[in-house]
Amino acid sequence: MKPLALTSGEPAGIGPDICLQLAADAQQFPTVVLGDPTLFAERADTLNLSIKIRTWVPGEPAALGGHELTLLPITAPEVVVPGVLEPGNARYVLALLDSALNGIQRGEFSGMVTAPVQKSVINDAGIAFSGHTEYLQAHAGVDDVVMLLASDKLMVALVTTHLPLSAVSAAITPEKLQRICRIMHHDLQYSFGIGQPRILVCGLNPHAGENGHLGREEIEVITPTLDALRAEGLNLIGPLPADTLFTTRVLTQGDAVLAMYHDQGLPVLKHQGFGNAVNITLGLPFVRTSVDHGTALDLSGTGQADTGSLRTALDYAQKMVEARSAQSA
Structure with missing residues (x-):
């Protein structure tokens, strides 16, 4: 090497x-x-x-x-x-x-x-x-890169990174979500040797929108985009409520997590592994x-x-x- x-x-x-x-x-x-x-x-x-x-x-x-x-x-x-x-x-x-x-x-x-x-x-x-x-x-x-933070027990990638919360929803477009998911899927295969990566995808809203009662981003953007990518062969699980996704039972069903915004995913990872975690640039x-x-x-x-x-x-x-x-x- x-x-x-x-x-x-x-x-x-x-x-x-x-x-x-x-x-x-x-x-x-x-x-x-x-x-x-x-x-x-x-x-x-x-x-x-x-x-x-x-x-x-x-x-x-x-x-x-x-x-x-x-x-x-x-x-x-x-x-x-x-x-x-x-x-x-x-x-x-x-x-x-x-x-x-x-x-x-x-x-x-x-x-x-x-x-x-x-x-x-x-x-x-x-x-x-x-x-x-x-x-x-x-x-x-x-054109695109993906921020992935990893510890010995958890990997979390982000759709949006350093944006104010007020700008996050508008930044999550079908095109952006498609590009992020494809890069993540490719690099989990190519750089981590995971043959069929299982990606747990967070919803944006509390309870993943609760069927539109707590926001419509899941219905109008996230779910249709994930469905289209599944048709390409990507193994995407979600959108899942973030408050229950980060539990041991759910995490064991995936290889990595895709969070919608910075402070949705990174506080969990840093609580679990700060000081022994790594920032990886995919793409x-x-x-x-x-x-x-x-x-x-x-x-x-x-x-x-x-x-x-x-x-x-x-x-x-x-x-x-x-x-x-x-x-x-």
């Missing part, structure tokens, strides 16, 4: 910390970390970690773990102080992403894992940036996973950052790459 590219994210945040903390563990991942050599050496000293930092040469093996960290050097233009945002380093953060994407395109990396970035400081630098997902989607040139031509947390500026350089989500992101990325390889064989 070619190595994964791990972008270390906002330099003032915990991204470099959790990379170094994982490097101190016994478990090794075939991973190249992208970041500034001086920053990593200084942060290792701050964290009192003895890590061998080795410069990566394309085509050679890479390792993250066993007190070793393979680094693709990219220089931050400004001095990095833990916990202190510096707009002058915004383009460095984007350069990490660009280098990972270019390496994937050249066939050097099997996929990418992203540590958290601070969107506000990138925008403060005068660069329009709405997030990792949108940046990668634009680079890949795909890209390459594997991309990410941590489920932010930059945690207050923890940077303290040694108190939790590596659980990054470990899970690396685990998922490796398994997804292996599943894709098996499908292509």
Whole structure:
């Protein structure tokens, strides 16, 4: 397996910390970390970690773990102080992403894992940036991507993501729901090796609309769309009331859940697995996973950052790459 590219994210945040903390563990991942050599050496000293930092040469093996960290050097233009945002380093953060994407395109990396970035400081630098997902989607040139969060017990994808509740209903169109379901079905097969994915679909309204008494979106949009997709062979169960879908009895009947909006599905998953969950982007031509947390500026350089989500992101990325390889064989 070619190595994964791990972008270390906002330099003032915990991204470099959790990379170094994982490097101190016994478990090794075939991973190249992208970041500034001086920053990593200084942060290792701050964290009192003895890590061998080795410069990566394309085509050679890479390792993250066993007190070793393979680094693709990219220089931050400004001095990095833990916990202190510096707009002058915004383009460095984007350069990490660009280098990972270019390496994937050249066939050097099997996929990418992203540590958290601070969107506000990138925008403060005068660069329009709405997030990792949108940046990668634009680079890949795909029309739609799907946000999927996963833990060891639950996978939840979203039809709509960062929208106010007042805009959600209008955003759930038959066309959008069809595209999301098809991407989810395809990637559960291709990237997770699930031959016939069973997708549990939430209704939008309480009690899934209760036959139109609590809203008509289920009757007019969601159910007809699911019926049309079932005719194509997709195994879609629902729309189901969200308050009972997330029970053990119902969850055992599916492989993943499709929620209609952000706070319908993610609070359940994060209650169940926060700190050990992973953010996965479906619909890209390459594997991309990410941590489920932010930059945690207050923890940077303290040694108190939790590596659980990054470990899970690396685990998922490796398994997804292996599943894709098996499908292509």
